[in-house]
Amino acid sequence: MTLVHLLSGPSMMDAIFTLCLSARGVGEEECAPRREKPSFHRKGHKFIQLNRASFSQNPQSWDTSLKLPSCTVYHCTHSPVSGSLWQPLTHGTHQPAASHRCMSSTVRRRRLPSAYPVIDGTFQPALRHVYEANLRNSLICQQKYLEHKEKVMKGGGENAIERHTQRNRKVLVRDRLRMLLDDEDYLELSPFAGLGLPYGDIPAAGCLTGIGQINGLWCMFSANDATVKGGTAYPITVKKQLRAQFVAMQNRLPFVYLVDSGGAFLPLQSEIFPDKNHGGRTFYNEAVMSAMKIPQVSVVCGSCTAGGAYVPTMSEEAVIVHRIGTIFLGGPPLVKAATGEEVSPEDLGGAKLHSEVSGCVDHFATAENEAYECTRNIISTLNYELPEEDDTQVEEPLYSTDDLMGLAPRCYNHSMDVRLIVSRLTDGSRFQEFKARYGTTLLTGFARIEGLQIGIVANNGELTYEASLKGSHFVQLCDQRDIPLIFLQNTAPEPAHTHSQTKAEPNTNRLKAQGSMMSAVACASVPKITVVIGGCHGGDSYAMCGRAFDPNFLFLWPNARVSILAPGHSDAFVQTEEEITQINEMLEEESSAFFSTSRLWDDGVILPQDTRKVLSKCLKIIKQQEYQLSREKMRTPFLRM
Secondary structure, X not given: OOOOOOOOOHHHHHHHHHHOOOOOOOOHHHHOOOOOOOOEEEEOOEEEEOOOOOOOOOHHHOOOOOOOOOEEEEEEOOOOOOOOOEXXXXXXXXXXXXHHHHHHOOOOOOOOOOOOOEOOOOOOHHHHHHHHHHHHHHHHHHHHHHHHHHXXXXXXXXXXXXXXXXXXXXXXXXXXXXXXOOOOOOEEEOOOOOOOEOXXXXXXXXXXXXXXXXXXXXXXXXXXXXXOHHHOEXXXXXXXXXXXXXXXXXHOOOEEEEEEEOOEOHHHHHHOOOOOOOOHHHHHHHHHHHHOOOOEEEEEEEEEEHHHHHHHHHOOEEEEEXXXXXXXXXXXXXXXXXXXXOOOHHHHHOHHHHHHHHOOOOEXXXXXXXXXXXXXXXXXXXXXXXXXXOOOOOOOOOOOHHHHHHHOOOOHHHOOOOHHHHOOOOHHHEOEEOOOOOOOOEEEEEEEEOOEEEEEEEXXXXXXXXXXXXXXXXXXXXXXXXXXXXXXXXXXXXXXXXOOHHHHHHHHHHHHHHHHHHHHHHHOOOOEEEEEOOEEEOOHHHHXXXXXXXXOEEEEOOOOEEEOOOOOOOOOOOOOHHHHHHHHHHHHHHOEHHHHHHOOOOXXXXXXXXXXXXXXXXXXXXXXXXXXXXXXXXXOOOOOO
């Protein structure tokens, strides 16, 4: 038997290249096609000229280790000019699937034209007083936001900054990011984490995390701020680092660690070391990320003591800065206490030792700017193929985003039609509404933000039985079409009460429908971004993709409230006036957006007028994983020497 006859389908096309071989090995001459009588396999209008080979009738003995040297694909052109019926399309060695993907990705694509209708975003004069009350509240919240931002920008304070720059001759963490990233237009995550905690203020949790571009590629970064508590890790520091790793895994982002850490804060070791999601999880995540083919690079730009020493040694590539970068499990004071021997940090674990003797690092830098330039060069070696920049003009919303300050509800009773908010977020204020006449207390539909298609699910009242069924249907529809979901959350301040038997049945039906929506949200495989624009209360918040439902990103507006009940709604659940007052005071404090973000229950507080810009960045960051060329094969974790 000298010819292989393919059946049909792309998988059988690939099979010919490995199965059309001799069991004893085929030379190039033997594989050459017969010129006088070519054999063709028909697939649509394409014909493949098959190469000649002999092989055993027994499939068990086929040798698949050899590659077919060449093949030619012909297309039925019926061209009167050439006089030939068959025109060759390709000629060359068979490429693996990844190469086919690589070649096809260079083809320019165009999106379907957006034909969504424009939604009306004008205010009703009768609601002007509501807008003005919301605006006054938003200005107060914005002032609090700016105060928190100023506090975080100071880091550990003037004395700590002077010691860091003058005595230790190190660069401040935000200046490091300026040298590493393409620009300062990065997405910082949870900047207010660590403020107002029981064990004191830890500005930015002692660690800056975020997503910025390096050579045009979005990368997650985690940078220790050694001016805050000497770079020691508090429980909130560990939590913030783990969240950054989880975001990187969820969105397949390359990770850059800027390590300048003094290890764990020992007085709080019980909250840092022993549990599953404590310090050791960092290193577990590093191994898992490596197995997922997510690149990781470390820059040792300060102390890497105790647990921090594992971060660079488990990264795929590591850079160390001469004279300031050190790696050791126990520093010089510990050595002296244990052995009485005095040793310098440089001799114990400096840059020369680890780059020339131990091999723990891969690149030696004489100064910090050289280290970040080296890191940028490493990132440029990653196997990504980014699309060409799209010059298409993006439609801006027809209404000013500054109006969102007056649309951010002061309380649930001050909520305005959520379409007014949507009209200030989407391209051209366009929105294709889904089930507009059904379940009207939930707004669902399609839109674009800077050209990227999204599905929007937005509270516009209580999450009723009909609204929950509508939401469940729409979430599954977006999952079917692979369209990312954006949830604009403003849930009811308290659960629906069952005051009579007639209320029992509708409330039970609502419960079942909300359970259906929760299942749809939990099982949807598309990216999800949640913005809490008002209240985040009770079980409704789960159906609207709250923190427990793992959205890719979750942000709060400064006016947002996060609690099981809204303040002022506890009277139906407690007995005495004293208890009511006590519970309401507690809810007032603990439901604040700044209380929430300081404990890392979200990815940060954003101003309403910045929402469109933040959502656009998030969508671009999520989409980047499509451009990684080396993400299909799963292998064992990358192991260093």
